[in-house]
Amino acid sequence: MKKMNIAEKLDQSAFSKTHFFILLICTLCMIIDGFDVQAISFVAPTLIAEWGVDKQAFGSVFGAGLLGMAIGAFTLAPLADKYGRKPILIISMIILSASMAATVFADNIQYLRIVRFIAGFSLGAIVPNAVALAGEFSPVKIRVTSMMIISSGFILGGVLGGAFASYLIPHFGWHMVFIIGAIAPLIMVFVMWTALPESLLFLTVKQIKLNNINHWLKKLKIEGSSETNEFPYHTHSTNIVKAGVKQLFGNGLAFGTVLLWVILFMNLLATFFLANWLPILISQSGYDAQHAVWAGATFWFGGLIGNLVLGRYIDKYGFGITLVLTFLGGIIFISAIGFSIQIKSLVFSFIALTGFCILGAQTALNALAAVYYPTEYRSTGAGWALGVGRLGSIFGPVIGGVLISMGLPITSLFFIFAVPILIAAMAIFMFWKIDKLPTKASDPIISDQSA
Secondary structure: OEEEEEEHHHHHOOOHHHHHHHHHHHHHHHHHHHHHHHHHHHHHHHHHHHHHHOOHHHHHHHHHHHHHHHHHHHHHHHHHHOOOOHHHHHHHHHHHHHHHHHHOOOOOOHHHHHHHHHHHHHHHHEEEEEEHHHHHHOOOHHHHHHHHHHHHHHHHHHHHHHHHEEEEEEHHHHHHHHHHHHHHHHHHHHHHHHHHOOOOHHHHOOOOOHHHHHHHHHHHOOOOOOOOOOOOOEHHHHHOOOOOHHHHHOOOHHHHHHHHHHHHHHHHHHHOOOOOOOOHHHHHOOOOHHHHHHHHHHHHHHHHHHHHHHHHHHHHOOHHHHHHHHHEEEEEEEEEHHOOOHHHHHHHHHHHHHHHHHHHHHHHHHHHHHHHHOOOHHHHHHHHHHHHHHHHHHHHHHHHHHHHHHHOOOHHHHHHHHHHHHHHHOOOOHHOOOOOOOOOOOHHHHOOOOO
């Protein structure tokens, strides 16, 4: 019996209502992720005033959450290859809900570090599995678009978090932010448990749940097999699951791998310094708590617009020139935040433009990490690149806390954190001019994402 290649069937399928529903669920997961990642930075100015603690103490709180995300990405997320994406997503959401509920009872920094680490641990598994599940179900012709939409969900979560927090904190107190942050994942657990399919590629690799595969193929309007005596499907993805990190430094990829790691590390270092410390720094500059929260939301809103705009320019002009110019803009705008901190209209404009550049660029870097590596070890390459980037996201808030404790002027702080963006700009320029940087996010190499 000739077996059907289910990966090719999914690649060539027409976009249906079921595709849309799966993509919507994964996007909602990312929105919750973005909301809960940023929740602590939105309430930090209020907690500093209420608890009477130094603002630099929150550097360790931010770092604990991001450290949890890195550990979750390296330990919990890979379990999906053994047990399936759906159960790991559900377990992660349950852990996240419990940790957010526990945060409601926080009354000191030490307790806050622990619950934020646990929250981060669960969040570290949500992003890769939600994106992967959406990518595995998406037709090849819209796969990149699907992944861009998923990434927008994370940024949108930060925007909505700021909007909700600015209303909830003055009316109901900071606790309500975490109550909502605990309820939303529980709702998603119910939705995923009842309506989200397991990856059909995963089920095919494991050769299990044939009826389940046929059921979802029918809903996706893909003709399945009527064979019941022998498992009728296969996928080429089983050929690459043993790819190792050493492959990333062979076949002429070493230079590009190092550059990609540097770019992601530096961009996320600056990104999470701003994401975590910006509301506090705005508050300490004489603005009220509501404006402090809106500063964080403005940063994420700028990133959302950047995410939508930059993709078009990358498709037209390529990664190289688009990202170099974007990073150069980021250097200018992040420096300008410090110089305009006392001028509300200017500082909020520069915050939005900074988000446009460095948050918007991050989505493009996620796509670049996938495009750069051959199919045989693309998942390994992208995973390690984003993992190294996560380390930058840990160091950013911690370094920020140290610099703040030294009493540096705010203008100097923002100028210092323009340096990582400068390094990222130099690295992407070298990548573009010296190494074989892919031209576009839609280059043919990305079309085999099912692997």
